[in-house]
Amino acid sequence: MTKFTISDIARIAGVSLATVSRALNNKPRISTVTRDKILEIASRNGYNPNPLARGLSRGRTNNIGLVVIDITNPFYSPIIQAVEKRAEEEGYNLLVVNSQHSSAREEKYINSLVQQRVSGIIVSPVQDPRKYLGMLKKRKIPVVFLYPPSGAKCDSVDVDNVKGAYGAVTHLIKLGHRQIAYISRGLLHRHPSSKRLLGYKKALRSSGIPFNEKFMVKTITDQGRIEEGYQATLKLLSNGVRPTAIFAFNDLIAMGCLKALKEKGLKVPDDMAVVGFDDIEFAPFLEVPLTTVRIPEYEVGEIAVKLLFERIDSGRMNGKYRKVCLSPELVIRKSCGSKNSNLIQEKE
Structure with a gap:
């Protein structure tokens, strides 16, 4: 008995091989009527190919x-x-x-x-x-x-990491902060680390605030984890010049930052404002809800x-x-000290 093939289905249905393939693989851009017709012909004639074999036959x-x-x-x-x-x-x-x-x-x-x-x-x-x-x-x-x-x-x-960082730091500046630290991932040349640093510096420059090396701290590795944020914050606080606000590369680093500040007896946002980046799922549910830059x-x-x-x-x-x-957007919560918490800054 001759094996029933995809070519037979195409001949009976009066369609191309590509159309049959789209129906059998449940791909879009094919009408429901045509798909049902092809599937009915395949079922009626016992056509039931092995998906793996079909894929391997075309090299994928x-x-x-x-x-x-x-x-x-x-x-x-x-x-x-x-x-x-x-x-x-x-x-x-x-x-x-x-x-x-x-x-x-x-x-x-x-x-x-x-x-x-x-x-x-x-x-x-x-x-x-x-x-x-x-x-x-x-x-x-x-x-x-x-x-x-x-x-x-x-x-x-x-x-747009530059825009996101620029918006976050500009918001802190508008709240009255001029001594703003940045805790970055360890390898600054990597994207998006380099872009967020550019946005941070651009915001300072736009407001006439000089860049201070003592307010720039890198994590030990490039992983950007909570523990690294914690250690980086302790290092920052030991530099001798204390900032009034911290912009963190991501929310995990910001969480470590919050832990270190609490241990040092510093209240957020009264003694130190904190802003993160990413807006991960539990950012709004921290002890101090985190102001952050939302990535979709x-x-x-x-x-x-x-x-x-x-x-x-x-x-x-x-x-x-x-x-x-x-385009990212700034989500304003309590950690930055803004009176307009729980708001989202509109995209430009």
């Missing part, structure tokens, strides 16, 4: 990869959720791997995903992605980067996976690269 599986820097950081949870939701809608599985701030691990996992024949990869890079971007293009694997260096020639989703993480994930599937569906590796830069 119905898997996509997501490489994150730190899976324990709550910042990444909404991004993962958004990517997973769209992947499931497209009939794909999501493979999430954690580079743990390690360039070596990042390369290892990207190579592993390539060997597993994923259809595409989303990467939040530890290093300059140009190091392995050429390899991915050569293997015709679509890739989208989250927060990459500005010079990377690739599809990407980013946030879920939207970042939605856009990244949308760009990825557009590349996968089109099969085109060349062409104009899409670079999406989202």
Whole structure:
């Protein structure tokens, strides 16, 4: 008995092979009537292909990869959720791997995903992605980067970190602060660390406030964890010149900052104002609700996976690269001392 094939389905339904493929793989851009007709023909004739075999036959599986820097950081949870939701809608599985701030691990996992024949990869890079971007293009694997260096020639989703930091520090200045410290991640040359530092300095310069090296403290590593924020704050307070406000690279560092200030008997915001960055899920529920710069993480994930599937569906590796830069917003809560707490500063 001759095996019933996808070509037979296309002939009977009077549609193209591509249309049959979209129906069988539950892809968008096909009418409900046509999809139901194709599925009925396939079911009636006992067509039930092995998904893995079908994927391998075209050199890919119905898997996509997501490489994150730190899976324990709550910042990444909404991004993962958004990517997973769209992947499931497209009939794909999501493979999430954690580079743990390690360039070596990042390369290892990207190579592993390539060997597993994923259809595409989303990467939040530890290093300059140009190091392995050429390899991915050569293997015709679509890739989208989250927060990459500005010079990377690739599809990407980013946030205006300069604007976010500038807005946060400007807000502190408007509240009367002129001695504003910045606690940054350890490696300042990395994106977005360098961009947030630029925004911090730009806000000071715009208000005629000189940059003070004693108000600039880096965490021990580039991980930006709570404990590092705690230790960095203790170091800051021992510099001999005490600030009246602290701008932290992210909310986790800001949480460590709050702990150190409390131990030193300093009240927030009466003795010291604190502002973070990211607006992770529990920022509003801290003992002193945290003023912070909100990054639309879920939207970042939605856009990244949308760009990825557009590349996968089109099969085109060349062409104009899409670079999406989202605007952050300042969420004003009690930690900064503003009377207008629980407000969101409108995007410009």
